Amino acid sequence: xxxxxxxxxxxxxxxxxxxxxxxxxxxxxxxxxxxxxxxxxxxxxxxxxxxxxxxxxxxxxxxxxxxxxxxxxxxxxxxxxxxxxxxxxxxxxxxxxxxxxxxxxxxxxxxxxxxxxxxxxxxxxxxxxxxxxxxxxxxxxxxxxxxxxxxxxxxxxxxxxxxxxxxxxxxxxxxxxxxxxxxxxxxxxxxxxxxxxxxxxxxxxxxxxxxxxxxxxxxxxxxxxxxxxxxxxxxxxxxxxxxxxxxxxxxxxxxxxxxxxxxxxxxxxxxxxxxxxxxxxxxxxxxxxxxxxxxxxxxxxxxxxx
Amino acid sequence: xxxxxxxxxxxxxxxxxxxxxxxxxxxxxxxxxxxxxxxxxxxxxxxxxxxxxxxxxxxxxxxxxxxxxxxxxxxxxxxxxxxxxxxxxxxxxxxxxxxxxxxxxxxxxxxxxxxxxxxxxxxxxxxxxxxxxxxxxxxxxxxxxxxxxxxxxxxxxxxxx
Numbered sequence: 001x002x003x004x005x006x007x008x009x010x011x012x013x014x015x016x017x018x019x020x021x022x023x024x025x026x027x028x029x030x031x032x033x034x035x036x037x038x039x040x041x042x043x044x045x046x047x048x049x050x051x052x053x054x055x056x057x058x059x060x061x062x063x064x065x066x067x068x069x070x071x072x073x074x075x076x077x078x079x080x081x082x083x084x085x086x087x088x089x090x091x092x093x094x095x096x097x098x099x100x101x102x103x104x105x106x107x108x109x110x111x112x113x114x115x116x117x118x119x120x121x122x123x124x125x126x127x128x129x130x131x132x133x134x135x136x137x138x139x140x141x142x143x144x145x146x147x148x149x150x151x152x153x154x155x156x157x158x159x160x161x162x163x164x165x166x167x168x169x170x171x172x173x174x175x176x177x178x179x180x181x182x183x184x185x186x187x188x189x190x191x192x193x194x195x196x197x198x199x200x201x202x203x204x205x206x207x208x209x210x211x212x213x214x215x216x217x218x219x220x221x222x223x224x225x226x227x228x229x230x231x232x233x234x235x236x237x238x239x240x241x242x243x244x245x246x247x248x249x250x251x252x253x254x255x256x257x258x259x260x261x262x263x264x265x266x267x268x269x270x271x272x273x274x275x276x277x278x279x280x281x282x283x284x285x286x287x288x289x290x291x292x293x294x295x296x297x298x299x300x301x302x303x304x305x306x
Numbered sequence: 307x308x309x310x311x312x313x314x315x316x317x318x319x320x321x322x323x324x325x326x327x328x329x330x331x332x333x334x335x336x337x338x339x340x341x342x343x344x345x346x347x348x349x350x351x352x353x354x355x356x357x358x359x360x361x362x363x364x365x366x367x368x369x370x371x372x373x374x375x376x377x378x379x380x381x382x383x384x385x386x387x388x389x390x391x392x393x394x395x396x397x398x399x400x401x402x403x404x405x406x407x408x409x410x411x412x413x414x415x416x417x418x419x420x421x422x423x424x425x426x427x428x429x430x431x432x433x434x435x436x437x438x439x440x441x442x443x444x445x446x447x448x449x450x451x452x453x454x455x456x457x458x459x460x461x462x463x464x465x466x467x
Contacts, residue, residue, distance in 0.1 A: 125352065153366075
């Protein structure tokens with residue numbers, strides 16, 4: 001048992017199964033790049049090279065990678081036929097509902113799995129700004145985008161909470177720095193939340209990022225907030241003031257695989273009831289990384305606001 | 307700063323791809339070419355693009371397409387992979403069993419049915435990327451990190467969770 005997770009005993013369904021899942025190595029998933037290759041052609045090509053890939057129900061682009069050499073060391077990977085990416089991360093990008101012709105912002109984009117998926121989902125026909133503050137991680141994002149044949153991404157390097165206000169976006173994805181508890185599986189680093197001050201500090205940054213993102217969003221625009229942590233301080237507690245104040249409403253999320261609803265209470269704190277429409281992804285329910293995903297719609301100005 | 311190329315530069319870029327690699331003009335439709343330093347980038351030309359190019363400090367705009375080498379253009383591997391089906395001239399198909407040597411950076415002796423200079427290299431029927439064909443033979447111009455991932459068996463660095 002990981003001590004930092006003991007505090008989640010009451011909120012994670014089937015907690016013993018959750019703990020057991022943490023002891024198992026996570027499967028590897030890849031996302032076929034349909035800008036380059038069809039799903040069937042991909043499957044056949046990989047099979048002919050001795051790599052068995054199994055489709056994942058509910059996410060048409062997702063395949064589980066079963067055996068053979070590592071997924072990053074094939075000619076097909078080199079040619080941009082697929083990207084290695086967790087199911088939960090794919091779901092976060094899909095949830096944004098991006099459409100061709102729109103202007104999108106991925107505020108904390110590196111290493112680029114979600115931003116490149118957005119480009120794929122819009123057939124390279126939406127203008128996507130992929131922003132990240134880290135020069136090193138932007139290099140990784142650019143390498144992936146080049147390999148995958150992405151021609152619709154503009155890369156910027158602003159601090160997310162200071163991203164210029166000159167441009168309004170139709171949809172924004174905010175996947176901020178987090179304590180990354182969801183990536184804790186066998187062999188992974190220990191959760192940062194062993195020190196609870198970490199979550200509190202991250203909460204302030206996350207609140208600043210999502211608050212600024214709302215200002216960058218056009219009226220009626222969609223914002224997806226996701227993290228790879230279970231910590232309510234970094235999830236529901238970040239979104240509660242936004243929903244409570246009426247700046248945005250939460251759109252219930254219908255995930256294609258089993259997940260738990262967002263929390264309504266935590267440590268005596270009550271959250272806005274609509275937050276149960278968010279999704280908590282646990283590794284014993286969906287065998288990938290732990291995640292939190294919420295979809296918000298920015299409020300349209302009422303006639304009296306003008 | 308990334309700046310859109312002039313009409314004459316746009317024409318020059320299209321002519322280069324046609325004359326060197328047989329890429330028809332239609333394959334380049336829909337892209338805006340922007341330039342910063344010695345690199346030309348190709349980005350999908352969509353309404354609102356100018357606002358982004360002017361309004362933001364940009365690190366990269368679309369896909370690196372060509373690089374200036376002295377007075378010559380060098381195609382990027384990313385561009386050759388993007389245009390793979392449209393590339394029809396100065397293509398070198400690696401002989402069977404020579405891929406590993408090419409990836410290791412060895413100079414492969416020919417003959418190869420292509421003009422000297424930058425060429426499109428294919429392996430196993432699929433595009434691989436850029437090579438340089440000189441007097442001594444053919445040498446890889448593929449991005450080093452990509453090759454290291456391929457032959458090192460370690461994937462291309464960090465992935466999303």
